Amino acid sequence: MNKESKIPAPTIERLAYYSRPLESLLNSETPVISSEKLAHLCGVNPAQVRKDLAYFGEFGVRGVGYNVRDLLWEIKKILATDRDWTLCMVGMGNLGSAIVENENFKKRGYKFVAAFDSDPTKIGRTLPCGLIIEPTNRIGEFVRDLKVEIGVITTRPHEAQRFADLLMDSGVKAILNFASIQIRTPECCEVENVDFAVKLENLAYHIAKIL
Amino acid sequence: MNKESKIPAPTIERLAYYSRPLESLLNSETPVISSEKLAHLCGVNPAQVRKDLAYFGEFGVRGVGYNVRDLLWEIKKILATDRDWTLCMVGMGNLGSAIVENENFKKRGYKFVAAFDSDPTKIGRTLPCGLIIEPTNRIGEFVRDLKVEIGVITTRPHEAQRFADLLMDSGVKAILNFASIQIRTPECCEVENVDFAVKLENLAYHIAKIL
DNA sequence: GCCTGTGAATCCATTCACAGCT
């Protein structure tokens, strides 16, 4: 862990990106891939690919390249996506529902085992996936009983911090936050923020320069 | 543009983050804010805030701070979010629908004027917002007629590149891509990729280290 | 000959520290 703790955050993110084309390649008849080809598929520099992978071991063969199947397996082991994870959703609006129902997540081992909302008209409703929407005041209870590991938040911004605190107190170890607010968190809990509007604002900035 | 072209990408992203608390502050009785306070609200270093803003002008008053209203206005001008943008959605699954219906986007001036899907059972359906789902083979026509500026893609990965090409050929200047694939794009078109699963894989990596 | 793994060099972003204004 001491050694791994100084691995750059961008490296971890890129590992996930590398795994995408590798998955497609698995089905095709391509047993081996070079850093050059993989880099091209992911839009990065070949040296970057080699350096990223070298942090974790020597996965390649000089003069040959990387075995696709083995490399994918190694990356999954590193990212800990070779196992299932238990999630819950707080906020069952359009976005929350879309994520809970998402087949892609299920396929990757991210299983939602609880869904919460504070809107009384939504509570008790059964989702297509079989989950029943529970009231937010039962978050602690459910998270503890079901041993939820990752919490996802899609509520309004002003409620997000409160629910994040609740999730953390109940033992959640990581939070994926879609509310457009910076969630404050102690050391023990990892947070990733995703704000679509920020991405759009980025695009707006760049294209406004041209027009 | 020459001067602005060497502005760090992270700066642009942070400007959007700065605007969030400023919007809340507008309603409260806080006419002025220091870089220290704003930095704290956004979880960054105060010098970072000052440097980011200084790229674009001298918005603050020494010994005092930044006027909240003025600063927000300047940031909106920089990000070009002081005007409306015309968007279209390709892929009307759960995620696509959730984004098109999102009130937050509308409020920020991102207006969806067309929605496409290739599933015949979805085509012709009227959305709560009033839009009718059109077949993907009419993308070119609609995008040109309605002068769509930004395209959003939420299709399966294997179709994403094809639709991106189609959007670009029809005059779209920027693409927000939610499909888990790296979209290849010429100079003239900006792309932002958002992959939720990558964020989850990041979290998984970090919490697996602890467990 | 080809491609990986890696120290060295470069590039970029963040933070520091203080001069300058109110």
Place this chain on the structure above:
DNA sequence: AGCTGTGAATGGATTCACAGGC
């Protein structure tokens, strides 16, 4: 006295370039 604006210093990450192994 207080807080911005900014050159200088630091700290990271990316890229280069080549030694090492197939």
